[in-house]
Amino acid sequence: MPSELRSPRLAVLIDADNASAKIADGLFEEIAKIGEASVRRIYGDFSNARSRGWADILSKHAIIPQQQFAYTTGKNASDITLVIDAMDLLHSGRFDGFCLVSSDSDFTRLAARIREQGVDVFGFGEQKTPESFRQACRRFVYTENLLAGTATTQDASSKSAPLQPPDAATPIIKKVITQMESEDGWVSLRELGQRLANLASDFDPRTFGFRKLSDLVRKTNAFEIDETNGRSVRIRVKAATAPPPIAQKSRRRPRSRAAGGSAPKA
Secondary structure, three states: OOOOOOOOEEEEEEEHHHOOHHHHHHHHHHHHHHOEEEEEEEEEOOOOHHHHHHHOOOOOOOOEEEEOOOOOOOOOHHHHHHHHHHHHHHHHOOOOEEEEEOOOHHHHHHHHHHHHOOOEEEEEEOOOOOHHHHHHOOEEEEHHHHOOOOOOOOOOOOOOOOOOOHHHHHHHHHHHHHHHOOOOOOEEHHHHHHHHHHHOOOOOHHHHOOOOHHHHHHHHOOEEEEOOOOOOOEEEEOOOOOOOOOOOOOOOOOOOHHHOOOOOOO
């Protein structure tokens, strides 16, 4: 009997000191799109009010807590334990990817080391996460986009605004289209999405208020879209339109005295 194809095995390691428990539901829904969360561990001092929120939902998501008491001020035992566990899991060779949930730049080197081994790293953190950690991951997801009520598809019932306005995505989309060097300027929307992910690990249409890249592209009003039946969606940059010419006002010449003009009064 042929073996059943299974999803990529993932190790999910959560830094409780730098991740809110409010993202838990959205986090594991997002991870399920990538693969199977075979290992689910969280690190922190759960006697601390900052991490206590996680204690109430550990069983719901089958997360194994790794309690680390803060015996010494200024020493982060949680980070050290997470790194040690990550390296042990990496060298076991049983995992296809790691999900590091933190906004701490201290995990930049860990992410880079895992990727050096040929294993994918998916980062999850707040928008304030330093760029070094974001770019060290194959893909980085802002946890603000995982919260319930995040604005998507410009739904009027959404409770919060997008992290950035739609037109903020225009420059990077134009940059990628230019790099793709199409003869007629048209590029596949699917290939564009892949190139965007490779160029900017944290690019996500949800950051701009949309679930789909196609909806975001339409909203920017900076691109032409080709949706011919039987063909994949294509886009290209709209041609720049020249500004209308400025109308010049006619100038009247002063009437000369010979033409009957009156001399100025002394």
